[in-house]
Amino acid sequence: MDREGARGMERQQRKPLAALALILIVIFGLAGCGENPVSASGTSSGPVILFSPIASTSVYLMNLDGEKLHEWQTDYAPGYSVYLLPTGLLLRAQSIPERPFSTLQGSNGGRVEMLDWDSKVVWSYDYATLAGQQHHDEFWMPTNGHVLMVAWERRTAAEALAAGRRADTLPSEGELWVDKIVEADPVTDRIVWEWRTWDHLVPPGAAPADNPGLVDPNFAATPGVDWTHANAVF
Known part of the structure; x- marks a missing residue:
């Protein structure tokens, strides 16, 4: 067999593994896949898949042959995202039970943690108040470690009307859930920066077409409380 034929056969053999990885992404809510993660001993294990099953408190690391390389134990089900950082720590969102934004199906999160290789929590931060609740995703900033x-965040019906929201799209609950991005400093456990969707709305009476850099308060407006529902930040 010539070299090109051998390469073609190798590609065909890899297809089942690629299909397995795709299935894991869909079923288990895969949140991290990368090259050369750092193990507890500082060695590289090659390409791996990191995932946190939605109905489990465990996090798994496996190779492309489906072999389990490591397992972390946590206290709660995932907040739908998990990452293995270059530092070797695990960054994971958790769905804590005492979170205020919990009435909606799909609500999750409230806590972000970093764990070492032995599942010891080295940083834990709860962001689950009426002023704001973490959900779905988090992102480690390599430049400063934040x-x-x-x-x-909650906005009342009165605030929504004042911002130009149509009255016929307001939820019966009398509030809207609107996304924002917050930056937390693990050293001080403080929020050092915020970006709010609410601060970037098209002014009442203005045409959205004349304000391409702003958000139309009536875009995708339905009577549901969860208006924007972002799933990722990076």
Whole structure:
């Protein structure tokens, strides 16, 4: 067999593994896949898949042959994202039970943690108040070690009307959940920066077409409380 034929056969053999990885992404809510993660001993294990099953408190690391390389134990089900950082720490969102934005199906999160290789929590931060609740995703910033988080904040019906929202699209609950991005400093446990969707709305009475850099308060407006529902930040 010539070299080109051998390469073609190798590509065909890899297809089942690629299909397996895709299935894991869909079923388990895969949140991290990368090259050369750092293990506890500082060695590289090659390409791996990191995933946190939605109905489990465990996090798994496996190779492309489906072999389990490591397992972390946590306290709660995932907040739908998990990452293995270059530092060797695990960054994971958790769905804590005592979160205020919990009435909606799909609500999750409230806590972000970093764990070492032995599942010891080295940093834990709860962002689950009426002023804001983390949900879905977080992102470690390599330049300063801070953590970005997607979060909901509550806005009243009166605030929505004043911002130009149509009255016929207001939820019966009398509030809207609107996304913002917050930046937390793990050293001080403080929020050092925020970006709010609410601060970037098209002014009442203005045409959205004349304000391409702003958000139309009536875009995708339905009677549901969860208006923007971002799933990722990076």
